[in-house]
Amino acid sequence: MVIYPPASFPPAIVYTHPGAGARLGVEARPQGWALWNTWSDGKLQVTMVVSAIDTTEGLLANWSRGKAVYPLTPVPSQIALIHHGWATHMVFSPFGVKKLGLGGQP
Incomplete structure (x- = not known):
């Protein structure tokens, strides 16, 4: 998971917030995505x-x-778009760490 509010795009993303939203296929939002x-x-x-x-x-x-919080799924109205593949680096959940065999804390 990763949060992209308008004012804090990572340096690796050279797009403006509206531009990044367009690249993701969604409208820019004041709260980000x-x-x-x-x-x-x-x-x-x-x-x-x-x-x-x-x-x-x-x-x-x-x-x-290190607290696993499950099950959790966004409400359908909160899902703007689904892309195939992973779009960015992320923080893995404790389950994701175990599933991928990464060991340690996410």
């Missing part, structure tokens, strides 16, 4: 572009303390 990198039912890597900023911040805070 959260990208949830996950797996589809078919085990394919997908990125969900979601409006659930507060939920994402809460998950990241819990995960940074």
Whole structure:
């Protein structure tokens, strides 16, 4: 997961906020977007572009303390778009760390 508020795009992303939103295929929002990198039912890597900023911040805070918070799925109205593949580097959930065999804390 990663949060992209308008004022804090990572240096690797050289696009302006509206430009990055267009590149993702969504409109710019004052709150920005959260990208949830996950797996589809078919085990394919997908990125969900979601409006659930507060939920994402809460998950990241819990995960940074090693707390797994499950099950959690965004409400369908919060999902703006789904891309095939992972769109960016991310923080893995404790489950993702285990699934990928990364070991240690996310």
